[in-house]
Amino acid sequence: MAVSGPEPRPLLYVVRRAHFSAAHRLYNPRFSEEWNRRTFGKCASPHYHGHNYTLEVVVAGSPHPETGYVIDLAKLAEIIDEVIVQKCDHRNLNTEVDFLHGLIPSTENLAVAFWRQLEPRIVQGRLYAIRLYETERNYVEYRGEYDAH
Amino acid sequence: MAVSGPEPRPLLYVVRRAHFSAAHRLYNPRFSEEWNRRTFGKCASPHYHGHNYTLEVVVAGSPHPETGYVIDLAKLAEIIDEVIVQKCDHRNLNTEVDFLHGLIPSTENLAVAFWRQLEPRIVQGRLYAIRLYETERNYVEYRGEYDAH
Amino acid sequence: MAVSGPEPRPLLYVVRRAHFSAAHRLYNPRFSEEWNRRTFGKCASPHYHGHNYTLEVVVAGSPHPETGYVIDLAKLAEIIDEVIVQKCDHRNLNTEVDFLHGLIPSTENLAVAFWRQLEPRIVQGRLYAIRLYETERNYVEYRGEYDAH
Amino acid sequence: MAVSGPEPRPLLYVVRRAHFSAAHRLYNPRFSEEWNRRTFGKCASPHYHGHNYTLEVVVAGSPHPETGYVIDLAKLAEIIDEVIVQKCDHRNLNTEVDFLHGLIPSTENLAVAFWRQLEPRIVQGRLYAIRLYETERNYVEYRGEYDAH
Amino acid sequence: MAVSGPEPRPLLYVVRRAHFSAAHRLYNPRFSEEWNRRTFGKCASPHYHGHNYTLEVVVAGSPHPETGYVIDLAKLAEIIDEVIVQKCDHRNLNTEVDFLHGLIPSTENLAVAFWRQLEPRIVQGRLYAIRLYETERNYVEYRGEYDAH
Amino acid sequence: MAVSGPEPRPLLYVVRRAHFSAAHRLYNPRFSEEWNRRTFGKCASPHYHGHNYTLEVVVAGSPHPETGYVIDLAKLAEIIDEVIVQKCDHRNLNTEVDFLHGLIPSTENLAVAFWRQLEPRIVQGRLYAIRLYETERNYVEYRGEYDAH
Numbered sequence: 001m002a003v004s005g006p007e008p009r010p011l012l013y014v015v016r017r018a019h020f021s022a023a024h025r026l027y028n029p030r031f032s033e034e035w036n037r038r039t040f041g042k043c044a045s046p047h048y049h050g051h052n053y054t055l056e057v058v059v060a061g062s063p064h065p066e067t068g069y070v071i072d073l074a075k076l077a078e079i080i081d082e083v084i085v086q087k088c089d090h091r092n093l094n095t096e097v098d099f100l101h102g103l104i105p106s107t108e109n110l111a112v113a114f115w116r117q118l119e120p121r122i123v124q125g126r127l128y129a130i131r132l133y134e135t136e137r138n139y140v141e142y143r144g145e146y147d148a149h
Numbered sequence: 150m151a152v153s154g155p156e157p158r159p160l161l162y163v164v165r166r167a168h169f170s171a172a173h174r175l176y177n178p179r180f181s182e183e184w185n186r187r188t189f190g191k192c193a194s195p196h197y198h199g200h201n202y203t204l205e206v207v208v209a210g211s212p213h214p215e216t217g218y219v220i221d222l223a224k225l226a227e228i229i230d231e232v233i234v235q236k237c238d239h240r241n242l243n244t245e246v247d248f249l250h251g252l253i254p255s256t257e258n259l260a261v262a263f264w265r266q267l268e269p270r271i272v273q274g275r276l277y278a279i280r281l282y283e284t285e286r287n288y289v290e291y292r293g294e295y296d297a298h
Numbered sequence: 299m300a301v302s303g304p305e306p307r308p309l310l311y312v313v314r315r316a317h318f319s320a321a322h323r324l325y326n327p328r329f330s331e332e333w334n335r336r337t338f339g340k341c342a343s344p345h346y347h348g349h350n351y352t353l354e355v356v357v358a359g360s361p362h363p364e365t366g367y368v369i370d371l372a373k374l375a376e377i378i379d380e381v382i383v384q385k386c387d388h389r390n391l392n393t394e395v396d397f398l399h400g401l402i403p404s405t406e407n408l409a410v411a412f413w414r415q416l417e418p419r420i421v422q423g424r425l426y427a428i429r430l431y432e433t434e435r436n437y438v439e440y441r442g443e444y445d446a447h
Numbered sequence: 448m449a450v451s452g453p454e455p456r457p458l459l460y461v462v463r464r465a466h467f468s469a470a471h472r473l474y475n476p477r478f479s480e481e482w483n484r485r486t487f488g489k490c491a492s493p494h495y496h497g498h499n500y501t502l503e504v505v506v507a508g509s510p511h512p513e514t515g516y517v518i519d520l521a522k523l524a525e526i527i528d529e530v531i532v533q534k535c536d537h538r539n540l541n542t543e544v545d546f547l548h549g550l551i552p553s554t555e556n557l558a559v560a561f562w563r564q565l566e567p568r569i570v571q572g573r574l575y576a577i578r579l580y581e582t583e584r585n586y587v588e589y590r591g592e593y594d595a596h
Numbered sequence: 597m598a599v600s601g602p603e604p605r606p607l608l609y610v611v612r613r614a615h616f617s618a619a620h621r622l623y624n625p626r627f628s629e630e631w632n633r634r635t636f637g638k639c640a641s642p643h644y645h646g647h648n649y650t651l652e653v654v655v656a657g658s659p660h661p662e663t664g665y666v667i668d669l670a671k672l673a674e675i676i677d678e679v680i681v682q683k684c685d686h687r688n689l690n691t692e693v694d695f696l697h698g699l700i701p702s703t704e705n706l707a708v709a710f711w712r713q714l715e716p717r718i719v720q721g722r723l724y725a726i727r728l729y730e731t732e733r734n735y736v737e738y739r740g741e742y743d744a745h
Numbered sequence: 746m747a748v749s750g751p752e753p754r755p756l757l758y759v760v761r762r763a764h765f766s767a768a769h770r771l772y773n774p775r776f777s778e779e780w781n782r783r784t785f786g787k788c789a790s791p792h793y794h795g796h797n798y799t800l801e802v803v804v805a806g807s808p809h810p811e812t813g814y815v816i817d818l819a820k821l822a823e824i825i826d827e828v829i830v831q832k833c834d835h836r837n838l839n840t841e842v843d844f845l846h847g848l849i850p851s852t853e854n855l856a857v858a859f860w861r862q863l864e865p866r867i868v869q870g871r872l873y874a875i876r877l878y879e880t881e882r883n884y885v886e887y888r889g890e891y892d893a894h
Contacts (some may be wrong), residue, residue, distance in 0.1 A: 008891035012853045016884040020206065023172040023197040028364060038364060041372060047241035048172040050199005052284050058753030062892040065782060066773060073883050074786060089204065094197035094415035106366030108310045135201050137315040138371050147360040157593035161555045165586040172496040177662060188663060190670060215475060216486060217553030222585050256662030257608045284574060286613040287669050293605035296658040319582065320497040326811060337812060339819060345539035346470040348497005350582050390494035403452040404813030406757045433468065435500050435762040436818050444753035445807040455742035460740045509743040513624060514635060516703030520734050521637060555601040617880065618769040619793040643837035646795005648880050667749040687794035731766065731797050 010064035013128055015077045016057050020089035023050040024105040027094070048092065053110075054133040055084060056120060061125025071124040081118045111142040113139045119144065158211035162277055165206050165225045169238035172199040173254040176243070197241065202259075203282040204233060206267060210274025220273040232266045256283045260291040269294065305359035311426055312368045313356050318387035322403040325392070346390065351408075352431040353382060355416060359423025369422040374406045380410040381415045405432045409440040417442065458508035460575055463504050463523045467536035470497040471552040474541070489490060495539065498558075501580040504565060508572025518571040530564045554581045558589040566591065600661050605658035609724055612672045616685035619646040620701040644688065649706075650729040651680060653714060657721025667720040679713045688704070703730045707738040715740065750826065754807035758873055761802050765824045765834035768795040769850040772797045772839070798855075799878040802831060802863060806870025816869040853881045856887040864889065875882045 025048050026040040033103050036044040043049070059079055061070040093105040099117055103109050111132045119127045133139040173191040176198050177254040192198070206229055210219040236246050242254040248266055252258050260281045266278045282288040302337050323346050324338040334342045341347070355378055359368040397415055401407050407410040409430045417425045431437040472495045473487040483491040486504070504527055508517040534544050540552040545566055550556050558579045566574045578585035607629055616725050622636040632640040639645070653676055657666040683693050689701040699705050707728045715723045729735040770793045771785040780787040802825055806815040822853070832842050838850040844862055848854050856877045864872045878884040 010853075010857045010887060011890040011892040012856065013886040013888075014853060015884050015886070021198050021200050023199040024241070026366070031364070032401075039370075042239035043237045045241075045245075047197065047244050048197050049170050049239040049241070050171050050172040050197065054199045058886075063851060063853040063857075068771070068849035068854040070853055070885075072784075077882075090191035090194045092194075092197040092198070095196050096194075104362065104366035107360040108308075108312060108368055109366040111882070112308045113308065135168070137375075139313050140368075141311040141313070141356075142308060143311075145309040147309040159555075159559045159595040160592040161558065162588040162590075163555065164586050164588070164664055175664070180662070207588075212553065212555040215478070217473070217551035217556040219555055219587075226584075255659065257606075257610060257659040258664040260608065261606045261659075268728075280668035286673075287483075288611050289612070289666075290609040290654075291606060292609075294607040295520060296607040317582070318492070319496050319498050321497040324813070329811070330503050340537035343537045343539075343543075345542050346495050346497065347468050347537040347539070348470040350499045362838040378504065388489035388492045388496040390492075392491075393494050398833065402813035404808065406755075406808040406814040406815055407761065410755045411807075433466070435822075437760050438815075439760070439803075440755060441758075443756040445756040457704075457708045457738065458741040459707065459738075460737040460745040461704060462737070475651075500601050505737075510704040511709075513627070515622070515700035515705040517704055519635075519738075579630065616879070617794050617796050619795040633879070638835035641835045641837075641841075643840050644793050644795065645766050645835040645837070646768040646793065647766050648797045686787035686790045686794040688790075691792050692790075731764070 011060060011062055012060050012070050014059050014061075014070045014073065014076075014079060014125070016059075018077065018080045018085055018101050020051060020055070020085045021050060021052050022088050022091050022093050024047040024093040025049065026104055028104055028108060035053045043050070046096070049132050051134050053088075054139075055080065055114065056129075056131040056133075057123040057127070058129040058131070059122055060128035064124075069124075071122070075124075077121075079118065079121050083121055084114055107132055107140045108142075109115065115144055160209060161217050161219050162207050162209050163219045163222065163225075163274070165222050165229060165254055167204045167206070167226065167229045167234055168201060169204070169234045170199065171237050171240050171242050172197040173242040174198065175253055175255060177253055197243070201282050202237075203288075204229065205278075205279075205280040205282075206276070207272040207278040207280070208271055209277035213273075217272075220271070224273075225271075227229065228270050229277065232270055233263055256281055256287065256289045257291075260289050264291050264293055308362055309358060310368050311356050311358050312371065312374075312423070313357075314363040314371050314374045316353045316355070316375065316383055316385045317350060318353070319348065320386050320389050320391050321346040321348050322391040323347065324402055324404060326402055330352065339439060346392070349432050351386075351439075353378065354427075354429040354431075355425070356429070357420055357423040358426035362422075367422075369420070373422075374420075377416065377419050381419055382412055405430055405436065405438045406440075409438050413440050413442055448511060448546070453522045458507060459511055459517050459563065460505050460507050461517045461520065461523075462506075463520050463527060465502045465524065465532055466506070467502070467532045468499050469535050469538050469540050470495040471540040472496065473551055473553060474553055495541070498581050500535075501586075502527065502561065502578075503576075503578040504574070505576040506569055506572040506580070507575035511571075516571075518569070522571075523569075526565065530568055531561055542569050554579055554585065554587045555589075558587050562589050562591055607656060607658055608666050609654050609656050609702060610666045610669065610721070611655075612669050612673075614651045614653070614676045614681055615648060616651070616671065616681045617646065617648050617685050618684050618689050619644040621645065622687040622700055622702060624700055642691070643686050647730050649684075649736075651710065652725075652727040652729075653675065653723070654725040654727070655718055655721040656724035660720075665720075667718070671720075672718075675714065679717055680710055703728055703734065703736045704738075707736050711738050711740055756802050756805060756807055757815050758805050759818065759821075759870070760804075761818050761821045761825060763800045763802070763822065763830055764797060764843075765800070765830045766795065767833050767836050768793040768857050769838040770794065771849055771851060773849055796879050798833075799802070799884075800855050800859065801871070801876040801878075802876075802878075803869040803874040803876070804867055805873035816867070820869075821867075824840065824866050828866055829859055839877065852877055852883065852885045853887075855886050860887050860889055 026043040027036050111130050129143045131141045171268045175192040176185050260279050278292045324341040409428050427441045429439045472485050473490040506518050523541050558577050576590045578588045622639040623632050707726050723741045725739045771788040772781050776845045804816050856875050876886045
């Protein structure tokens with residue numbers, strides 16, 4: 001790849017993983033109990049259940065020549081801790097997290113909400129993707145995209 | 150090893166792993182809110198949190214010569230499902246599980262309670278141990294023993 | 299991103315993981331035994347070997363506002379079970395699976411064949427990718443793309 | 448612990464993990480097809496299925512003062528490779544492994560057979576246990592014991 | 597089990613897992629370079645190599661009736677952090693850890709040394725075992741026993 | 746997708762995972778000790794630390810009709826072993842690896858350096874991505890791209 005001017009900088013994707021444990025239930029208050037039970041099955045169970053969530057935060061950018069870092073992963077870990085873990089860990093996602101109020105806490109909706117909290121805080125590199133694991137078998141990825149279909 | 154009489158039968162430990170997701174909180178109602186918060190920290194959070202629990206059930210015995218099985222692990226899986234998973238999965242361990250009523254749902258207490266539910270149901274081989282993982286970092290094992298110290 | 303008209307809907311990738319255990323061998327009947335042995339090494343071993351396969355199915359779409367779901371992962375799990383697991387689990391991939399007849403069951407070919415079975419069945423959201431793990435060290439991803447090189 | 452004479456040597460358990468992929472089926476030729484199907488379910492499927500087996504070999508002993516090793520784990524890995532992996536990897540456990548002939552290849556029976564192959568070869572320290580994982584959910588442990596029940 | 601007097605207390609084994617990353621090499625200064633290279637192979641490489649170590653600490657005891665805890669795992673985590681992780685993480689095990697001076701840092705020797713640091717600090721319950729993973733394939737367990745062979 | 750001429754060939758991404766253990770430290774010799782300590786924290790610890798690195802190499806291409814392989818993963822494993830593992834395993838990444846001289850061995854810089862070693866050697870299919878895990882919580886991906894921001 002011929003490039004004039006300064007040497008092109010490689011584009012890396014760096015990932016930091018975090019964990020939190022929370023209670024939730026899937027429930028849409030605009031519909032009946034029966035609709036919720038039929039739609040969400042045991043996930044609508046009224047006294048809540050919970051998960052050990054795993055969150056992966058992917059930041060894209062080029063390594064700074066002085067450090068070799070896209071972003072100091074210890075700093076990224078602090079941001080994730082402050083913005084997400086401190087607010088969600090050992091909490092009830094339906095009732096206790098300010099930025100989730102009014103939201104059905106499906107993994108999809110959580111991932112979009114986490115993106116919106118994290119995106120303005122990532123100033124070295126840029127937020128590229130979030131992966132949120134509800135269990136080892138179920139997870140979602142969000143890349144800040146909108147659906148054109 | 151010289152043995153007279155019938156050929157000695159090897160003693161095996163067979164293990165089946167199961168998963169369930171549940172809400173809980175650590176709280177002792179005989180003490181004040183302040184005591185609970187001081188003792189259990191964020192685990193006492195009043196609106197519950199939750200975990201993806203992993204349960205390992207270990208059965209000891211010798212393989213039946215006709216099958217090579219200590220116990221059919223599909224049958225063991227059914228027992229675990231009926232006795233534990235159906236009652237605990239997507240449930241609140243403080244309020245919704247009959248055999249946990251009145252118990253502080255620490256991992257230790259859960260393991261002992263699960264043993265007592267499972268032990269009478271294991272009739273091929275005998276229950277040897279239970280391992281209950283609350284997270285990847287915290288787990289307990291119970292072998293049906295009593296503390297002599 | 300300025301958008302006129304209805305609010306843009308976030309595009310999510312939701313993933314469901316499944317497992318099956320199967321026998322196979324790599325063998326091309328149009329060539330000699332010697333060619334097969336030289337080309338596939340121990341993977342051509344005539345009496346078969348086998349694997350615990352892990353399959354990840356990735357569906358892209360936007361969460362439905364009533365449910366927060368791109369697709370109910372319990373429904374996706376049922377589709378995967380019906381279309382793939384029921385046909386492949388505890389089976390011989392060379393001889394027993396109708397939609398694999400005539401195919402060398404390499405992980406690559408399996409992934410493409412699984413895509414073609416699953417794609418018409420995914421009607422909420424759209425199939426985005428399949429990841430198939432033959433072992434922890436070897437896996438493939440297929441996104442329904444064709445090679446332009 | 449007061450000990451006269453030479454300093455007591457700590458007793459350690461060192462573990463080496465290995466992997467192999469093999470085909471098998473559960474089938475007892477002394478019984479009918481119908482008995483086998485009823486007893487072993489899909490595990491009796493006639494054209495075989497297979498697994499990625501994980502084998503853990505536990506050797507007990509005290510570290511040699513010159514090396515800090517109970518046994519050089521690279522040497523233990525070579526023994527496991529020669530005695531088990533070379534014979535079982537990418538093989539059919541019902542038909543191709545000499546020391547398994549006539550055996551129903553249940554995980555229990557495999558573990559005892561592997562113990563008998565490995566035990567005479569472990570001359571630094573002594574074989575303490577074998578753990579054989581058929582899947583992530585099903586595994587067995589054998590410690591060379593006999594059942595007194 | 598008929599017991600007179602107070603109700604017997606179940607004996608549980610609670611486990612806490614921790615991680616640290618460190619450099620080391622296997623080298624016995626009482627022998628020649630050539631002996632070290634022959635004995636330890638690439639593990640004797642002079643400029644060090646390193647590992648992500650995983651440490652599991654197992655404490656035995658009965659749950660306190662007021663808390664359901666054998667030991668508060670957050671407190672156990674603090675002890676492990678203070679006694680082991682703060683001293684070993686991002687350190688050179690051959691040169692920088694006071695309680696390892698003069699020791700060949702084999703996994704076996706590390707496990708015994710960690711036991712001796714931790715054992716006097718565990719005053720709720722009693723230290724039962726340490727498992728130290730050098731890699732996913734190599735690990736050791738120490739239970740405070742001495743070898744009678 | 747209507748295509749004239751020969752049948753379009755599916756584009757697959759095949760992945761091979763490898764492991765190596767190495768020592769490193771993060772240190773920029775153009776700056777003071779104090780700057781390095783402030784910038785890299787414990788990662789600058791002068792006597793090195795180390796990690797069990799996991800490397801995933803992703804090759805894109807279409808399966809050859811005679812083999813069903815994009816690339817024989819055993820051959821890919823040999824290339825990874827020759828080009829990366831033999832040079833880095835049980836080595837010091839700051840001082841002992843020719844192609845890393847003069848580089849701060851951050852995970853980002855390692856990934857780009859590994860890409861440059863591997864890319865010319867992948868002649869069946871083409872190198873698509875590298876994922877390098879320093880720990881289970883920290884990893885990077887490089888796809889041979891340059892940053893346009």
